[in-house]
Amino acid sequence: xxxxxxxxxxxxxxxxxxxxxxxxxxxxxxxxxxxxxxxxxxxxxxxxxxxxxxxxxxxxxxxxxxxxxxxxxxxxxxxxxxxxxxxxxxxxxxxxxxxxxxxxxx
Numbered sequence: 001x002x003x004x005x006x007x008x009x010x011x012x013x014x015x016x017x018x019x020x021x022x023x024x025x026x027x028x029x030x031x032x033x034x035x036x037x038x039x040x041x042x043x044x045x046x047x048x049x050x051x052x053x054x055x056x057x058x059x060x061x062x063x064x065x066x067x068x069x070x071x072x073x074x075x076x077x078x079x080x081x082x083x084x085x086x087x088x089x090x091x092x093x094x095x096x097x098x099x100x101x102x103x104x105x106x
Contacts, residue, residue: 020041022039031056033053033056047086047101048101052066057095070085071088
């Protein structure tokens with residue numbers, strides 16, 4: 001179940017998002033927004049959802065520009081050394097960026 005906050009949406013471990021993504025953990029909460037590790041229940045694979053703050057979206061020139069830039073990332077295709085962006089979806093009008101989950105050193 002999604003909970004509203006100033007960033008648009010916020011979830012807890014165990015929540016199911018859009019009937020398709022199960023929240024496994026919160027990876028970070030910073031100036032960009034929240035980053036969640038989720039399990040795609042249809043694909044049976046782990047993904048990352050990046051949930052930007054309203055301020056982050058404004059820094060990108062608003063919702064449409066933010067979404068357009070994230071979609072450009074998704075359209076890059078596969079490259080070594082670059083995390084792949086699968087797609088952008090909106091929940092209650094708030095854009096969310098879905099990327100591959102990569103295990104590694106920070």
